[in-house]
Amino acid sequence: MAPAPGGKKSLRRSATSANLAEKANEVSCAHASRRHPIAQQLFTTTVLFVLYMVVGVLVYAFGFEEVKLCESDAALEAADDGLDEPCLERWTWVDALYFSMATMSTVGYGDLAPGSSGSRAFTVVFIIVGVAVVFTSIGSLMNIATEPLFDKARTLLDRLFPPRLIDVTANGVYPIRKGAAGKGDFRHPGRAPFYYAKNLLPLALVVVVLQLLCAAVFTALEPGLDYGSAVYFCFVTATTVGYGDVRISTQAARGFACVHVLLSVAVLLTALSGVWVIVGMEAFSGNLKWSQHASCQPRCA
Numbered sequence: 001m002a003p004a005p006g007g008k009k010s011l012r013r014s015a016t017s018a019n020l021a022e023k024a025n026e027v028s029c030a031h032a033s034r035r036h037p038i039a040q041q042l043f044t045t046t047v048l049f050v051l052y053m054v055v056g057v058l059v060y061a062f063g064f065e066e067v068k069l070c071e072s073d074a075a076l077e078a079a080d081d082g083l084d085e086p087c088l089e090r091w092t093w094v095d096a097l098y099f100s101m102a103t104m105s106t107v108g109y110g111d112l113a114p115g116s117s118g119s120r121a122f123t124v125v126f127i128i129v130g131v132a133v134v135f136t137s138i139g140s141l142m143n144i145a146t147e148p149l150f151d152k153a154r155t156l157l158d159r160l161f162p163p164r165l166i167d168v169t170a171n172g173v174y175p176i177r178k179g180a181a182g183k184g185d186f187r188h189p190g191r192a193p194f195y196y197a198k199n200l201l202p203l204a205l206v207v208v209v210l211q212l213l214c215a216a217v218f219t220a221l222e223p224g225l226d227y228g229s230a231v232y233f234c235f236v237t238a239t240t241v242g243y244g245d246v247r248i249s250t251q252a253a254r255g256f257a258c259v260h261v262l263l264s265v266a267v268l269l270t271a272l273s274g275v276w277v278i279v280g281m282e283a284f285s286g287n288l289k290w291s292q293h294a295s296c297q298p299r300c301a
Contacts, residue, residue, distance in 0.1 A: 037144070044137060045140075049138065052100065053097060056097065056100030056126065057093050057097055060091055060096035060099060060100070061091050061096035064122075066096075066115055067091070069087065071089070072089060095112060097255070097258055100126075103127055104130035104131065106131060106240045106242075107261055108244075109247075135265075143269070146267070146270050153201075157199075157201065207264075207271055210267060211234040214234050214260045215231040215234045221253040222250055233246040234260065237260060237265075238265060240265055240268075
């Protein structure tokens with residue numbers, strides 16, 4: 001029996017449509033699988049962070065009733081100048097939140113500290129949980145969230161300064177065609193100074209711009225703090241050094257410091273993670289170049 005006119009073409013079109021639908025489904029599943037870990041990581045990190053901060057505020061501000069030197073105008077006015085004892089007042093919930101953030105991020109300014117044996121014992125456990133569990137989760141989330149941004153920035157720089165391609169497999173198949181010079185299947189990073197400058201530029205810009213902007217906010221919230229000292233304070237905080245020589249005492253400045261610590265230290269961790277990836281790629285390229293030279297020796301002799 002002869003096939004109906006156009007029957008084979010219809011079958012081919014149907015098969016093509018089925019293949020396209022299958023590929024579209026695979027792409028959709030791939031995007032969904034990438035989104036799912038991000039959403040799960042965001043939920044887990046948010047829960048851990050909120051619980052950690054709530055516990056810190058409840059324990060330090062309302063549990064152990066920690067005290068500090070008087071900073072508020074009301075406490076200073078109520079203090080009796082005739083007494084030799086220093087003026088003390090209790091921590092506010094902002095102070096407790098500020099201390100909890102400095103503890104979790106390992107900044108440790110030293111302007112606030114637990115004063116009793118019980119609070120110090122709790123702080124030891126609080127430090128371990130904050131650094132080992134909460135902050136590592138925040139760093140992982142920031143790395144996942146900012147990776148697409150940094151990848152786009154590096155892609156833009158690759159278009160402006162195309163890398164040289166190497167045919168590693170020598171099979172004549174060149175999957176990389178855009179944003180590079182020549183043909184090949186491996187992007188040669190080029191000379192080390194240029195390679196590091198090009199790939200670290202997006203990371204460095206984000207860190208520096210963030211600190212400069214935050215410094216401007218601190219000068220507005222902390223009376224008597226000049227912009228140069230604020231920039232110094234921000235970079236000391238971002239690197240988790242936390243000398244404590246520049247102090248912030250207003251509640252507004254300490255509240256913003258919680259945001260600054262969270263963003264700055266997390267972004268710095270992401271930048272350091274990106275640095276190690278870049279260093280690894282440059283080292284792999286050097287080993288590849290050496291292996292190609294070694295494999296060429298028998299043929300070139």
